[in-house]
Amino acid sequence: MSRRLLELTINGETHQLLAEPHWTLLHVLRNQIGMMGTKENCLEAECGVCTVLLDGRAVNSCLLLAGQAEGHQITTIEGLGTPENLDPLQQAFIECGAVQCGYCIPGMILTAKSFLDENPGHVPSRQEIREAVAGTLCRCTGYGKIVDAISVSAERRLAKQHKEPAA
Amino acid sequence: MNAEAFRATGRVAGKRLPRMDGIGKVIGKHVYAADFTLPGMLYGRVLRSNKPHARIVKIDTSRAKAMPGVRTVITAADIPAVRYGQAVRDAPVFALDRVLFYGHAIAAVAATTLEIAEQALAAIDVELEDLPAVYDPEEALTNAILVHPDWQDFKVLPILVRDGNMTARTRMITGDADAAFANAYRVYEHRFKTALQHPGYTEPRASVADWDANGNVTVWTNTQLPFDTQTTLSEILDLPVSRVRVIVPGIGGGFGGKLRIGVEHYAALLARNTARPVRVLSTSEEELIAATPRQSAVVHLKTAVDRDGKLLGRQGRIIVDCGAFAGSGPAMASVSLQVLAGPYRNGTLALEGIAVYTNKVPAGSFRAPAGPMANFAVESQMDIIAEDLGIDPLELRLRNIVHEGDKGPSGEELKSVSVEECLRKAAAAIGWHDRKPAPGRGKGIACSWWMTTGGSSGVYVKIDPDGTATLVSGAVEIGTAALTGASQVLAEALSLDLDDIKVAGVDTQTSPYDYGAQGSRTAFSVGNACLAAAADLRQQLFELAAKQWNITTDGMELRDKQVIAGNKTIAIAELARLSRLSGGGLIAHGTANSPGPAFDPGRVENHMLPAWNTPSFHAQAADLSVDSETGAVSINRYVVAQDVGFAINPTYIEGQIEGGVSQGIGQALSEEIVYQNGRVMNANLTDYKMPTAMDVPEIECILVQSASAAGPFGAKGVGEPPCIHPPAALANAIAAATGARMHSLPMTAEKIVKELRSARE
Ligand code: FES
Ligand code: FES
Numbered sequence: 001m002s003r004r005l006l007e008l009t010i011n012g013e014t015h016q017l018l019a020e021p022h023w024t025l026l027h028v029l030r031n032q033i034g035m036m037g038t039k040e041n042c043l044e045a046e047c048g049v050c051t052v053l054l055d056g057r058a059v060n061s062c063l064l065l066a067g068q069a070e071g072h073q074i075t076t077i078e079g080l081g082t083p084e085n086l087d088p089l090q091q092a093f094i095e096c097g098a099v100q101c102g103y104c105i106p107g108m109i110l111t112a113k114s115f116l117d118e119n120p121g122h123v124p125s126r127q128e129i130r131e132a133v134a135g136t137l138c139r140c141t142g143y144g145k146i147v148d149a150i151s152v153s154a155e156r157r158l159a160k161q162h163k164e165p166a167a
Numbered sequence: 168m169n170a171e172a173f174r175a176t177g178r179v180a181g182k183r184l185p186r187m188d189g190i191g192k193v194i195g196k197h198v199y200a201a202d203f204t205l206p207g208m209l210y211g212r213v214l215r216s217n218k219p220h221a222r223i224v225k226i227d228t229s230r231a232k233a234m235p236g237v238r239t240v241i242t243a244a245d246i247p248a249v250r251y252g253q254a255v256r257d258a259p260v261f262a263l264d265r266v267l268f269y270g271h272a273i274a275a276v277a278a279t280t281l282e283i284a285e286q287a288l289a290a291i292d293v294e295l296e297d298l299p300a301v302y303d304p305e306e307a308l309t310n311a312i313l314v315h316p317d318w319q320d321f322k323v324l325p326i327l328v329r330d331g332n333m334t335a336r337t338r339m340i341t342g343d344a345d346a347a348f349a350n351a352y353r354v355y356e357h358r359f360k361t362a363l364q365h366p367g368y369t370e371p372r373a374s375v376a377d378w379d380a381n382g383n384v385t386v387w388t389n390t391q392l393p394f395d396t397q398t399t400l401s402e403i404l405d406l407p408v409s410r411v412r413v414i415v416p417g418i419g420g421g422f423g424g425k426l427r428i429g430v431e432h433y434a435a436l437l438a439r440n441t442a443r444p445v446r447v448l449s450t451s452e453e454e455l456i457a458a459t460p461r462q463s464a465v466v467h468l469k470t471a472v473d474r475d476g477k478l479l480g481r482q483g484r485i486i487v488d489c490g491a492f493a494g495s496g497p498a499m500a501s502v503s504l505q506v507l508a509g510p511y512r513n514g515t516l517a518l519e520g521i522a523v524y525t526n527k528v529p530a531g532s533f534r535a536p537a538g539p540m541a542n543f544a545v546e547s548q549m550d551i552i553a554e555d556l557g558i559d560p561l562e563l564r565l566r567n568i569v570h571e572g573d574k575g576p577s578g579e580e581l582k583s584v585s586v587e588e589c590l591r592k593a594a595a596a597i598g599w600h601d602r603k604p605a606p607g608r609g610k611g612i613a614c615s616w617w618m619t620t621g622g623s624s625g626v627y628v629k630i631d632p633d634g635t636a637t638l639v640s641g642a643v644e645i646g647t648a649a650l651t652g653a654s655q656v657l658a659e660a661l662s663l664d665l666d667d668i669k670v671a672g673v674d675t676q677t678s679p680y681d682y683g684a685q686g687s688r689t690a691f692s693v694g695n696a697c698l699a700a701a702a703d704l705r706q707q708l709f710e711l712a713a714k715q716w717n718i719t720t721d722g723m724e725l726r727d728k729q730v731i732a733g734n735k736t737i738a739i740a741e742l743a744r745l746s747r748l749s750g751g752g753l754i755a756h757g758t759a760n761s762p763g764p765a766f767d768p769g770r771v772e773n774h775m776l777p778a779w780n781t782p783s784f785h786a787q788a789a790d791l792s793v794d795s796e797t798g799a800v801s802i803n804r805y806v807v808a809q810d811v812g813f814a815i816n817p818t819y820i821e822g823q824i825e826g827g828v829s830q831g832i833g834q835a836l837s838e839e840i841v842y843q844n845g846r847v848m849n850a851n852l853t854d855y856k857m858p859t860a861m862d863v864p865e866i867e868c869i870l871v872q873s874a875s876a877a878g879p880f881g882a883k884g885v886g887e888p889p890c891i892h893p894p895a896a897l898a899n900a901i902a903a904a905t906g907a908r909m910h911s912l913p914m915t916a917e918k919i920v921k922e923l924r925s926a927r928e
Binding site for chain 1: 198201647648821866
């Protein structure tokens with residue numbers, strides 16, 4: 001099959017590779033570049049473990065063709081925080097006991113991030129949070145502590161916004 | 168073991184500390200088996216049957232083998248004729264002369280890319296000739312169609328009674344049930360059915376295998392039982408067990424679905440044939456047609472009571488549908504009898520458990536295997552009895568539950584019995600006094616008991632020269648935080664902080680043996696082994712200090728990371744350094760085992776688990792509303808009161824409860840692997856409906872702590888019980904809300920609405 005040169009911007013870094021046109025972004029991330037933080041399961045946009053951000057919006061990378069991601073900012077879990085400097089959501093997931101096996105967690109955190117970023121300035125209700133993450137299956141936690149973590153993170157974000165009002 | 172030497176001071180054990188592997192998991196660094204790769208790795212795929220029962224007329228792999236990029240194609244003809252299995256050795260790696268279920272493995276391919284491997288599957292020429300099949304477990308008992316005509320040739324555990332499609336029969340008998348029934352005030356008889364449920368872990372089963380130059384194989388895989396997998400692989404590969412090495416990088420959930428060999432053997436066989444590392448990763452479809460779901464079951468239950476609702480006897484039979492291979496079915500037929508007996512004074516018992524073959528997916532041991540099926544029957548029927556006698560369902564239970572010192576169903580003495588406390592707390596929290604608050608709204612309750620599975624655990628604990636400790640265990644951290652819990656126990660016993668403990672990965676070549684991450688036993692059993700290792704290390708530290716100070720060890724203490732004798736102190740770190748100079752460093756091997764209690768063998772026949780280790784007790788209560796038009800259930804509140812003995816880490820115990828209840832809600836309301844004429848109709852995650860964040864209510868946890876004698880600081884097993892009660896608790900609440908009594912799982916909106924309509928007519 002004919003490969004063509006693909007240029008992807010992942011977590012602010014440029015990656016060039018030869019890709020077949022039908023390759024999904026998930027395949028490129030995991031099997032071509034070797035970034036394993038984005039998980040795979042159903043490959044049919046049914047479980048959400050493969051979620052990444054495309055220009056800040058949550059998408060299922062198992063369905064998105066890698067070529068469609070060209071020219072967009074791709075954020076994976078590896079681009080969110082480091083052990084020394086965790087993203088507030090990552091911090092809250094740990095503190096709230098929202099992590100069990102952890103396999104759904106990268107997708108869950110990125111879904112939550114895009115949801116909170118789209119809803120600045122208020123703390124969403126638990127029901128709104130549940131709706132927002134309903135596309136990502138978690139079999140371990142029963143979701144309660146995940147909702148806690150997203151909620152805590154939203155509260156902290158708002159408190160911080162009040163402390164440092166935008167100029 | 169010196170467990171009594173340590174008292175929980177609540178410094179580390181009992182605290183809500185963050186799990187040790189949390190950071191790696193939230194930043195995407197934690198490596199799971201599905202993430203594991205090796206250079207030059209090939210991709211393996213498995214060809215599976217598209218017919219439920221058929222004779223294999225022909226398999227021609229020549230076209231597939233000739234494809235560029237295909238490195239090997241294997242079928243049953245290419246490998247040793249080995250049958251494996253737990254109680255019954257009935258399962259070959261690939262179908263032999265017949266396929267026995269839709270999804271049965273026929274061949275496997277390894278190729279340079281996954282796409283080529285998939286194309287090669289399509290190029291394998293298979294001719295199948297349909298055979299009549301048997302799908303219904305009750306029919307299978309009398310049907311002339313045998314799933315295994317050669318059933319008598321199988322190697323089996325001597326305890327099993329078998330006959331044709333019946334692959335196990337066990338009984339539990341106490342007193343004269345017939346006489347009790349003859350004298351009863353009333354007798355109730357019902358039939359309940361439950362469905363096949365997939366464990367639903369989010370990481371599919373994945374294995375990478377590689378052979379070294381000396382003919383040893385290493386398999387990196389997401390198994391819950393690395394030592395069991397090692398043994399099974401050694402049988403399949405016909406190798407001494409020491410030449411098979413199993414490493415578990417990380418595992419994305421198991422819930423009992425990753426106990427037995429899954430795709431490891433395909434990877435190992437393909438790797439042997441190609442002399443290349445090979446990875447096999449299940450697809451979602453394979454998961455749903457050919458993994459090991461929870462068995463479906465049919466329960467007939469007959470209960471005799473006196474005028475006051477006191478139980479006089481239970482008779483009944485549970486039929487566990489194993490699918491095409493026995494798997495854990497015989498054990499589940501056994502365990503289900505304890506659940507049918509329930510935490511009750513039954514008077515008399517005459518219960519029978521049967522495991523039967525059908526031409527369906529071979530089932531396995533999903534979380535609290537056999538628990539929800541039997542509990543759905545017994546706890547639904549308790550409510551039916553209560554309703555009929557005009558007794559409050561909670562009151563009926565309180566009149567019949569077991570108490571401290573009572574005999575369990577096998578004649579064992581019951582200790583630390585807390586079912587009354589659990590029932591009362593769950594009822595109070597749900598607001599039991601107002602059980603039918605509005606039309607279409609109702610509350611239900613269910614209680615149960617469950618074992619803490621035995622089996623032995625070994626750990627090595629090594630003290631490093633900076634005074635921290637490394638825990639080497641053969642138990643896999645499957646997500647429950649059980650190894651964080653065991654580390655808390657260890658830290659407590661060594662006067663360390665949790666941050667001072669590191670946990671090594673599981674590798675059968677270097678890790679001490681562990682019976683495995685199953686049966687609610689990991690934190691309990693590994694925790695006990697940690698206590699034993701800590702006792703040993705403490706003695707070693709005392710002796711080193713004694714030598715240093717030229718005194719005896721009398722009156723020495725281990726506190727604040729130092730050994731203390733009177734006004735002398737020396738840090739653990741310093742002693743670890745001293746030990747390196749002359750003693751080869753500080754290391755201890757701690758072991759633990761919990762033998763079951765004494766029981767009366769006259770009460771059980773052919774039972775594989777006759778008396779439960781350290782049982783726990785629990786109750787759950789639901790408050791829900793049912794839409795009378797659509798039958799849709801919305802759960803308003805859900806309460807769990809569970810006796811955990813001692814809460815080593817309340818946060819993750821709540822996590823176990825919330826996750827288990829959510830799986831139980833799935834089983835109760837939506838989950839079913841649906842078969843039509845032997846074919847799975849919903850082999851994808853859209854049509855197989857697991858609960859989303861929208862379907863699970865807030866779950867309120869009440870941790871009851873009635874200490875056990877055997878667990879670390881009094882702990883009992885925690886992980887499995889939460890998924891036992893939801894089907895019954897929700898069925899009872901649906902009945903309270905609508906008057907409709909559901910007898911089969913899942914209780915979908917369609918079924919409920921049908922029941923409501925027929926009640927109206
Ligand atoms: S793997 Fe992409 S949604 Fe499941
Ligand atoms: S933490 Fe295991 S699936 Fe969510």
